[in-house]
Amino acid sequence: MRTYQGGRTFAEEKDQQDVLAHLREHFYTKENQIYMDGNSLGLCSKDAEAAVLRALEDWKTHGINIWTGAETNYFLYHDVIGAKIARLIHAEPEEVTVCGNTTMNVHQCIATFWQPTEEKYRIVIDALNFPTDRYAVTSQIASRGMDPEQVLKVVESRDGKTLDEEDLIAAMTEDVALVLLPSVLYRSAQLLDMKRLTKAAHARGILIGFDLCHSIGNIDHDFADIDCDFALWCNYKYLSGGPGAIAGLYINRRHFGRGPGLAGWWGNRKDTQFELRDGFEPAGNAGGWQTGTGSVLSLAGVDGALNVYDGVEMTQVREKSLDLTAYLMYLIDTELAGYGFTIGNPREDAVRGGHVALEHPEAARINEALKVAGVVPDFRYPNVIRLAPVPLYVRYVDVYDLVGILKTIMDTEAYMAYENKAGTVA
Ligand SMILES: Cc1ncc(COP(=O)(O)O)c(C=O)c1O
Numbered sequence: 001m002r003t004y005q006g007g008r009t010f011a012e013e014k015d016q017q018d019v020l021a022h023l024r025e026h027f028y029t030k031e032n033q034i035y036m037d038g039n040s041l042g043l044c045s046k047d048a049e050a051a052v053l054r055a056l057e058d059w060k061t062h063g064i065n066i067w068t069g070a071e072t073n074y075f076l077y078h079d080v081i082g083a084k085i086a087r088l089i090h091a092e093p094e095e096v097t098v099c100g101n102t103t104m105n106v107h108q109c110i111a112t113f114w115q116p117t118e119e120k121y122r123i124v125i126d127a128l129n130f131p132t133d134r135y136a137v138t139s140q141i142a143s144r145g146m147d148p149e150q151v152l153k154v155v156e157s158r159d160g161k162t163l164d165e166e167d168l169i170a171a172m173t174e175d176v177a178l179v180l181l182p183s184v185l186y187r188s189a190q191l192l193d194m195k196r197l198t199k200a201a202h203a204r205g206i207l208i209g210f211d212l213c214h215s216i217g218n219i220d221h222d223f224a225d226i227d228c229d230f231a232l233w234c235n236y237k238y239l240s241g242g243p244g245a246i247a248g249l250y251i252n253r254r255h256f257g258r259g260p261g262l263a264g265w266w267g268n269r270k271d272t273q274f275e276l277r278d279g280f281e282p283a284g285n286a287g288g289w290q291t292g293t294g295s296v297l298s299l300a301g302v303d304g305a306l307n308v309y310d311g312v313e314m315t316q317v318r319e320k321s322l323d324l325t326a327y328l329m330y331l332i333d334t335e336l337a338g339y340g341f342t343i344g345n346p347r348e349d350a351v352r353g354g355h356v357a358l359e360h361p362e363a364a365r366i367n368e369a370l371k372v373a374g375v376v377p378d379f380r381y382p383n384v385i386r387l388a389p390v391p392l393y394v395r396y397v398d399v400y401d402l403v404g405i406l407k408t409i410m411d412t413e414a415y416m417a418y419e420n421k422a423g424t425v426a
Contacts, residue, residue: 002323004330014327014396020320026308027240027393034398034405037378038390039214039355042240042305051304052242055296066296076270077299079287082248084306085235088314089216091223091250094285098235098302099266099294101247102213105232106136106180108249108289111261113207113230114140114178116151120205124171124179126155126163130186133211137180161188161344161357168192169200178207183221183231184214184353187380189345191219191353198228213237216248218321218354218390220314229255235302238354238390242301246294251286264291308392320391321354324399328356328389331403339410344384355388368418369409375402381422 004010015021026045029035035043058072067075083093100108114123123141125134134152141148155171158164162185172179179201184191194210201208209230215221217239223231231250235241259282260267267290269281282288309317329343344357360366360383367379378386389399409415 002326004327006331006334008397008400011327011396011400014323018320018396020312020316020391021395023308023312023391024393024395029393032374034375034402035394036387036389036398036402037376038240038393039237039386039388040378041236041243042217042238042390043393044242045240045305045308047307048240048242048301048304051300051307052297055300059296074296074299077296077303078290078294079285081299081303081306082286084303084309085216085248088306088309089212089221089223089250090225092253094256095223095250095253097249097251097286097289098246098299099249099290101244102211102232102234103132103136104291105247105249106133106211107140108260108262108291109209109230109232110137110140110178110180112258112289113209113255113261116144116146116177120175120177121146122151122153122173122176124153124155124168124176124181124206126157126168126181128157128161128163128185128187129180129182129211130213133180133182161185162190162346163192165193165196168197172201172204172206174204176204176206178209180209180211182211182214183219184212186214187344187384187386188357189214189353189355189386191215191346191351193351194221194226194228198226202227212248214353214355217309218317220318223250223252228252235305238388238392239302240305240308240390240392242298242305244298245302245305246298249286249289251289253285256284256286256288260289260291262291266290266292266294317391321389322349322352324389324391324394324396325352325354325356327396328387328399328403331400332356332358335403335407336410339407354390355386358385358387359383360385362415362420364422365415365418365420366406366409369415370405373405373409373414375405379422 027043081098082096086093086096138148141151207229212233216233233248235245263280267288342359344359346352363383370377
């Protein structure tokens with residue numbers, strides 16, 4: 001049972017007791033800024049910077065020999081990084097690779113795992129997932145000459161914020177071939193029970209995969225236990241791999257023999273890739289799902305960012321994330337009652353991810369006022385301010401100060417100086 005108190009001293013004491021407090025030193029934080037947007041773009045770490053600079057230096061020094069030189073060997077870089085990410089999600093090193101972007105990896109997984117037959121051809125998605133997943137699935141269906149309206153089965157939300165797992169399971173009917181769901185919903189932060197859903201899908205002969213964009217690097221997933229068929233994610237949010245960082249892909253090893261739906265030479269067996277044979281022979285691991293040459297500078301950013309996790313267990317990261325967000329909700333409940341805010345994310349630990357979804361009818365303009373006051377929040381249309389206290393670099397005092405700033409904004413009506421409409425990015 002978590003208990004909290006008011007006052008800044010309480011937050012300072014929490015920071016002193018925090019076993020992960022030292023990780024903040026890895027990051028470029030700013031003195032007068034409270035960064036709450038690591039669920040959109042994580043902060044730059046010195047480790048990521050060093051790895052990118054090293055890759056640049058290697059390019060300068062080695063030219064073409066950057067790929068296979070004894071000191072560099074960037075040819076196998078994606079395997080090295082895949083293994084580092086695998087530790088975070090309890091997958092096997094061969095089951096994880098880094099390539100493309102989230103959207104392209106949705107395309108890859110649908111192309112690979114959706115093998116429709118006359119009887120079993122439908123794809124279950126949900127109405128709340130980030131839209132790019134739906135766009136990609138829809139275009140995959142159309143590219144096979146089928147009607148997306150006939151194939152897609154979209155599970156609606158009952159309350160407009162969360163998904164009911166009973167509804168998701170009820171949608172897994174005889175005619176369903178594949179399910180694609182988010183691990184954590186991008187707006188309400190609801191965390192789905194991936195193990196339960198996987199079990200239900202497999203019991204019905206259905207393949208299932210997840211979009212981990214809002215959980216990778218923050219939630220202690222156990223893929224050995226979840227045992228889903230595939231997963232994909234971006235590495236630029238909690239993981240702090242850099243803007244537009246190369247994305248991630250998990251392929252359960254039982255599917256290695258299947259080969260990729262979208263093939264390319266970078267997915268070929270590494271020992272014969274440069275023989276440039278006519279026939280494609282996929283690598284016998286998740287690397288077989290690579291397509292073309294990955295950006296080394298982008299790979300380096302992700303590689304360096306992962307060094308921050310050295311010696312850290314994901315259970316510690318998750319525990320701090322839950323504690324910071326619970327503290328934030330406590331302060332919202334106690335300090336901001338009566339200002340018209342509601343909390344739009346689930347309250348129970350087992351079903352919530354790493355951000356708090358603060359709702360208010362004037363959210364867009366309150367978000368603007370927060371920015372002017374030195375907070376970096378994130379707005380999602382029409383009324384949600386997402387606040388993500390990323391445990392790697394956000395302190396308890398940041399959470400305390402943030403709520404104080406919000407209270408001042410409401411007391412002084414500072415938000416009235418702005419229009420109640422969204423900006424271009426967040
Ligand atoms: C759940 C989810 N999927 C996908 C994306 C974006 O996809 P991509 O990395 O291909 O731009 C986001 C971006 O915020 C997201 O939240």
